[in-house]
Amino acid sequence: MNFSALHRTEILNQLKSKTFDLLIIGGGITGAGIALDAASRGLSVALIEKKDFAFGTSSRSTKLIHGGLRYLKQLEFGLVKEVGSERAIVHRIATHLVIPEKMLLPLSEGKSMGYWLTSIGLKIYDWLAGVKEEDRRKMLTRPQTLSAEPLLKKEGIKGGALYAEYRTDDARLTIEIMKTAVKYGTTAINYVKALDFIYDTNGQVVGVNGKDELNANTFPITAKVIVNAAGPWVDELRQSNNSLIGKRLHLTKGVHVVVDKTLLAVQQAIYFEVADGRMIFAIPRGAKTYIGTTDTNYQGSKDEIFASSEDVDYLLKAVNQNFDKVDLKRENVESSWAGLRPLIHEDGKSASELSRKDEIFESDSGLISIAGGKLTGYRKMAERVVDMVIEKHFSDRQLNSCSTNTILISGNAFKNYQEVVRYRMGIRKQLTPSGLQEQANYLVSTYGTQTDVILLQALQAGSISEESLLHSEINFCINNEMAIQPDDFLVRRTGWLFFDISKLRKVQSQVLEFYKSKFGWDEKKLDGFKQLLESTLQNTINW
Numbered sequence: 001m002n003f004s005a006l007h008r009t010e011i012l013n014q015l016k017s018k019t020f021d022l023l024i025i026g027g028g029i030t031g032a033g034i035a036l037d038a039a040s041r042g043l044s045v046a047l048i049e050k051k052d053f054a055f056g057t058s059s060r061s062t063k064l065i066h067g068g069l070r071y072l073k074q075l076e077f078g079l080v081k082e083v084g085s086e087r088a089i090v091h092r093i094a095t096h097l098v099i100p101e102k103m104l105l106p107l108s109e110g111k112s113m114g115y116w117l118t119s120i121g122l123k124i125y126d127w128l129a130g131v132k133e134e135d136r137r138k139m140l141t142r143p144q145t146l147s148a149e150p151l152l153k154k155e156g157i158k159g160g161a162l163y164a165e166y167r168t169d170d171a172r173l174t175i176e177i178m179k180t181a182v183k184y185g186t187t188a189i190n191y192v193k194a195l196d197f198i199y200d201t202n203g204q205v206v207g208v209n210g211k212d213e214l215n216a217n218t219f220p221i222t223a224k225v226i227v228n229a230a231g232p233w234v235d236e237l238r239q240s241n242n243s244l245i246g247k248r249l250h251l252t253k254g255v256h257v258v259v260d261k262t263l264l265a266v267q268q269a270i271y272f273e274v275a276d277g278r279m280i281f282a283i284p285r286g287a288k289t290y291i292g293t294t295d296t297n298y299q300g301s302k303d304e305i306f307a308s309s310e311d312v313d314y315l316l317k318a319v320n321q322n323f324d325k326v327d328l329k330r331e332n333v334e335s336s337w338a339g340l341r342p343l344i345h346e347d348g349k350s351a352s353e354l355s356r357k358d359e360i361f362e363s364d365s366g367l368i369s370i371a372g373g374k375l376t377g378y379r380k381m382a383e384r385v386v387d388m389v390i391e392k393h394f395s396d397r398q399l400n401s402c403s404t405n406t407i408l409i410s411g412n413a414f415k416n417y418q419e420v421v422r423y424r425m426g427i428r429k430q431l432t433p434s435g436l437q438e439q440a441n442y443l444v445s446t447y448g449t450q451t452d453v454i455l456l457q458a459l460q461a462g463s464i465s466e467e468s469l470l471h472s473e474i475n476f477c478i479n480n481e482m483a484i485q486p487d488d489f490l491v492r493r494t495g496w497l498f499f500d501i502s503k504l505r506k507v508q509s510q511v512l513e514f515y516k517s518k519f520g521w522d523e524k525k526l527d528g529f530k531q532l533l534e535s536t537l538q539n540t541i542n543w
């Protein structure tokens with residue numbers, strides 16, 4: 001199966017000509033996970049995404065594969081056990097992309113987390129998740145806590161805890177899972193929107209009318225079963241299916257801001273309690289540190305969500321109140337992102353109190369919708385949906401059982417993290433003659449072993465230079481990752497919009513020109529994409 005932006009017509013033709021077993025609406029982590037699970041069991045699968053893959057919440061999270069310590073406080077033991085155990089599995093199947101990260105939890109006088117209760121809580125957390133002995137939580141004394149993080153304000157610190165989590169790149173994880181689903185036969189496409197549903201004479205859903213967002217053509221896509229994995233948009237589709245009854249989504253907005261690491265030089269990821277009792281992360285990533293998140297009810301446009309100045313001020317104040325000699329100001333914020341949590345509404349509960357558990361709804365017309373959940377739990381969510389689809393519709397078929405806990409995602413051929421480190425050292429060596437060795441870390445954590453393909457193509461252009469490497473990287477994303485537009489590349493394939501805005505500024509005209517020549521765009525089309533990119537940039541840096 002193909003996942004190249006250059007073969008869009010071919011992929012569209014497949015969507016138009018075939019009746020699939022399963023059609024998934026939504027190309028976030030939930031949709032990608034379901035596609036991989038279903039295709040690897042032997043179903044024929046199609047997936048459509050109205051914007052780019054991971055355009056929604058799946059590129060706007062805290063980017064942690066974590067057990068959700070705070071859910072323990074809410075006594076959600078089942079959720080903690082499931083997502084906690086999933087961490088090691090997701091690390092194994094995406095070793096270069098899901099990286100172990102020790103989290104420091106400082107404990108202070110007068111805050112809601114007491115020393116002994118936290119010690120017991122973390123022990124339960126490790127036990128529920130089956131964490132290996134060497135990774136289990138370590139309680140720290142006050143001097144140990146302050147030496148682990150010298151930037152912390154000293155007054156009131158009683159001690160702390162170090163526990164194991166993983167950090168990732170949510171958009172890359174989604175895209176690599178999607179690529180792996182395509183390897184297993186999924187027909188997946190971005191920029192195709194499900195407009196409304198098609199029904200048979202018994203009133204059962206048998207397809208959608210899809211709209212190609214690049215040229216406004218509409219066409220039917222048919223399937224035996226349809227899954228709505230549209231994240232924050234799930235209820236829009238349920239509404240169009242006349243099945244928005246009973247439980248509904250409750251959207252809450254979460255914002256993150258990025259500053260240069262020199263301004264908040266934390267030694268490791270840190271999870272700290274702020275004045276209003278909420279918990280905030282500060283996470284180092286390359287040359288930057290990102291801080292988040294907020295959690296506020298949201299009713300605005302789901303397609304255009306940005307940080308507001310109040311969100312930014314809240315996060316900066318939280319940092320300034322908890323770290324010594326740190327005085328972050330609005331002008332220090334280089335970039336930001338805002339995402340929507342597609343949670344299930346519960347009467348009388350505030351944004352932070354709502355459960356993160358996923359739920360599956362089936363309408364009378366057979367539409368299956370899945371909402372809630374977490375990035376970390378995507379694989380188990382997918383397993384539940386596919387089990388249900390098979391039990392109800394394909395129980396007469398000989399299908400494989402779920403094996404996504406052993407399917408390595410594309411770019412991962414590593415047995416463990418030490419192998420990733422060794423591979424990275426090799427890439428560093430290869431890049432040293434061209435002076436680009438500092439890119440090794442970015443390339444390996446972004447593309448894993450696919451870095452070889454990118455370097456080889458750059459070499460074939462003569463030699464490895466900044467320009468040949470950039471061209472080779474864009475080509476790779478167009479040919480293998482369906483990066484249709486410059487912003488697909490600059491935002492969700494590379495993450496430069498968030499974590500390397502100066503590089504984005506430096507290369508944006510080159511990227512636009514490359515796309516222009518590759519796709520034969522005229523000046524008018526180029527201008528349209530220039531404006532799109534500029535407005536994305538402005539919304540990220542001006543709030």
Ligand code: FAD
Nearest residue numbers: 026028029030050056057058061062064194231254375376
């Ligand atoms: P989405 O990623 O939103 O995907 C849905 C997709 O459907 C979108 O791309 C959208 O464009 C598409 N779509 C909508 N309508 C249509 C249509 N009509 N036709 C075609 N396509 C359509 N979880 C963690 O495990 N770890 C974290 O650190 C973490 N941090 C978070 C921080 C924040 C601020 C937020 C908001 C969430 C966080 N989460 C985290 C939760 C996690 O990010 C989400 O649960 C997950 O990304 C949801 O994925 P999804 O695929 O269901 O939705």
